Amino acid sequence: MTELSFAGKTVLVTGGAGFVGSNLVGRVARAGGKVIVLDDLCSGTLDNLDNDIEYEFIEGSVTDSALVTDLIKRADFVAHLAARNIVVSTKNPRDDYEVNIGGTLNVLMAAREHPVERIVYTSSASVYGNPRIIPILEDERPHTFSPYAVSKLAGENYCYAFYETYHLPVASVRYSNVYGPKQSPTNPYCGVIAKFMDSISRGEHPSVHGDGQQTRDFTYVDDAVEATLTALLSPKSEGGVYNIGTGTETKVLELVHIIARLLGREVIPEHIDRRDIDNIRRRVVSIERIRTQLRWQPTVTLEEGLRRTVDWFLQTHR
Numbered sequence: 001m002t003e004l005s006f007a008g009k010t011v012l013v014t015g016g017a018g019f020v021g022s023n024l025v026g027r028v029a030r031a032g033g034k035v036i037v038l039d040d041l042c043s044g045t046l047d048n049l050d051n052d053i054e055y056e057f058i059e060g061s062v063t064d065s066a067l068v069t070d071l072i073k074r075a076d077f078v079a080h081l082a083a084r085n086i087v088v089s090t091k092n093p094r095d096d097y098e099v100n101i102g103g104t105l106n107v108l109m110a111a112r113e114h115p116v117e118r119i120v121y122t123s124s125a126s127v128y129g130n131p132r133i134i135p136i137l138e139d140e141r142p143h144t145f146s147p148y149a150v151s152k153l154a155g156e157n158y159c160y161a162f163y164e165t166y167h168l169p170v171a172s173v174r175y176s177n178v179y180g181p182k183q184s185p186t187n188p189y190c191g192v193i194a195k196f197m198d199s200i201s202r203g204e205h206p207s208v209h210g211d212g213q214q215t216r217d218f219t220y221v222d223d224a225v226e227a228t229l230t231a232l233l234s235p236k237s238e239g240g241v242y243n244i245g246t247g248t249e250t251k252v253l254e255l256v257h258i259i260a261r262l263l264g265r266e267v268i269p270e271h272i273d274r275r276d277i278d279n280i281r282r283r284v285v286s287i288e289r290i291r292t293q294l295r296w297q298p299t300v301t302l303e304e305g306l307r308r309t310v311d312w313f314l315q316t317h318r
């Protein structure tokens with residue numbers, strides 16, 4: 001892996017006030033880049049953005065094509081993270097369609113008119129649904145169980161179509177359950193970790209959906225950010241789709257026990273009904289493609305990532 005540098009470059013980060021976006025903004029600014037954040041603050045907050053970095057903040061929506069075009073004119077790179085999340089999208093599929101698909105189309109059309117060096121679109125492992133084979137390869141047939149999975153996949157398809165048709169330099173990354181500092185307990189992807197920390201630290205029994213034997217591939221946010229920026233800087237990523245995860249499958253119940261141990265507590269999880277928005281039993285992604293093509297691999301173990309997240313949680317929630 002090479003040291004990332006954005007010296008002399010301007011990076012537009014849509015959704016930069018969100019959980020992953022704000023971590024990415026910090027990393028780009030520290031790697032010498034000038035950052036423009038576009039966010040409508042629907043699930044993000046300015047509190048997520050570090051005080052010790054410089055960035056320009058524009059409050060607005062990716063659905064505003066004139067605004068997106070104005071900002072892309074000034075950018076060398078675009079990290080496109082703005083999206084309605086799975087919970088919001090399940091409640092209001094039209095809004096999800098307008099933001100996740102329409103907003104992505106706005107970014108691509110603006111970049112076609114005003115060329116940039118590269119764009120990375122952040123998709124999701126939710127596009128796989130219940131996969132046939134584990135670990136999941138990028139070529140696995142998508143199985144879109146939710147309106148959110150439909151819109152994230154549509155965004156990817158638009159990226160690929162713009163790459164093929166107009167030679168737009170764009171890549172897609174599929175995140176698998178990203179967790180870490182700045183994640184709100186309401187963040188549906190991995191808010192479960194923040195929720196477990198919250199309830200366990202109060203001495204309450206954490207609520208586990210179903211039997212807790214469901215598995216996920218939990219990715220520490222710094223790793224997800226590094227992988228995204230590696231794709232952003234690499235010409236080889238253009239036209240590609242890459243899983244971002246760890247390749248390690250973890251049971252939700254195991255996660256509860258690690259968090260409890262790190263917080264020095266004993267726990268008896270309380271099993272509650274399965275969630276209706278994410279009925280996926282097993283998920284772990286293969287990261288061979290990004291490892292071999294872009295030379296990226298995760299560096300933070302689950303134990304270490306959870307320890308850092310617990311430290312952040314204790315500092316900010318006391």
Ligand SMILES: NC(=O)c1ccc[n+]([C@@H]2O[C@H](COP(=O)([O-])OP(=O)(O)OC[C@H]3O[C@@H](n4cnc5c(N)ncnc54)[C@H](O)[C@@H]3O)[C@@H](O)[C@H]2O)c1
Pocket residue numbers: 014015016017018019020021038039040041042043044045060061062063080081082083084085099103122123124125126152174175176177178179187189190
């Ligand atoms: N966190 C995960 O585990 C995970 C997993 C798979 C995919 N993703 C994808 O990664 C990206 C970032 O996710 P996150 O976890 O940081 O979520 P998040 O909700 O914290 O961040 C999304 C950001 O986009 C902003 N936003 C939403 N609609 C917007 C609009 N119309 N215009 C401008 N900004 C808008 C929100 O205010 C928020 O700041 C999203 O595209 C998401 O689909 C995340």
